[in-house]
């Protein structure tokens with residue numbers, strides 16, 4: 001049976017040391033009395049935020065030197081500084097790919113810490129979701145082709161123009177497509193699909209007759225976006241945990257990644273007032289779906305938990 005582990009994230013040595021100190025487990029003798037728990041929780045939360053800030057500033061400091069290095073690699077590839085041998089071109093291509101991957105890690109960590117510390121502002125602008133998704137698909141299509149994967153985008157003309165945060169939505173789709181690309185073996189197929197959806201948000205305080213599904217109102221009030229693949233799938237017992245911070249299945253230990261992509265996607269979707277989930281049977285691929293409401297609901301970042309379930 002598949003098991004899971006949380007990956008470690010290499011970063012600046014001093015920041016990592018302070019992170020380890022800040023998060024180290026207490027001895028049995030240190031367990032606080034019940035009346036002190038709220039104070040202890042507050043202190044831990046503050047320590048966690050300070051640690052996240054320290055790691056974010058280390059990640060931020062990596063950004064500039066990294067883009068300079070990537071810039072020099074690009075300059076060398078133009079051969080303006082001298083012609084290259086085939087071997088040198090291959091080395092530069094590898095350097096370029098690694099540089100881009102590192103940039104992605106840094107970007108992921110910065111987004112993660114912005115979400116964790118409440119520093120992320122949502123910007124909802126009316127737009128066409130089909131155009132936004134089509135644009136992300138085009139960015140990925142070459143990589144899919146190179147790996148021998150088919151990528152299909154099924155747009156839907158019935159979607160209205162509604163306000164959404166396009167860069168954050170692109171980020172969610174990219175994270176899902178990246179996983180589909182990474183985990184689906186050569187020859188597989190990936191579908192990106194969008195459709196109008198009638199989302200009934202049920203709350204305990206609503207009398208049941210007020211629920212939209214009981215009023216026979218069929219007007220869609222949300223966009224449902226799905227990324228489905230023909231990869232190895234995810235066992236049912238991990239369908240919640242895959243959205244936790246730093247969670248990875250041990251079956252994909254050889255693949256690169258920090259286990260942050262889905263937790264970032266979940267927080268971004270929740271910050272848009274939506275929800276995300278996965279359906280999958282091992283061996284039969286995965287389908288990740290999320291809803292974003294046509295009327296955005298501002299959700300305070302502090303209410304987005306580190307675990308797969310919203311608080």
Ligand SMILES: Nc1ncnc2c1ncn2[C@@H]1O[C@H](COP(=O)(O)OP(=O)(O)OP(=O)(O)O)[C@@H](O)[C@H]1O
Nearest residue numbers: 179180183242247248249257258259260261262286
């Ligand atoms: N499409 C998929 N098919 C199979 N397993 C998946 C798929 N998407 C996610 N998973 C599983 O969920 C885990 C968490 O995904 P997540 O995107 O958060 O992390 P990652 O891809 O390992 O690393 P990162 O996104 O930080 O580069 C993955 O490591 C993998 O085990």
Ligand SMILES: [Mg+2]
Nearest residue numbers: 179257261262
């Ligand atoms: Mg990922």
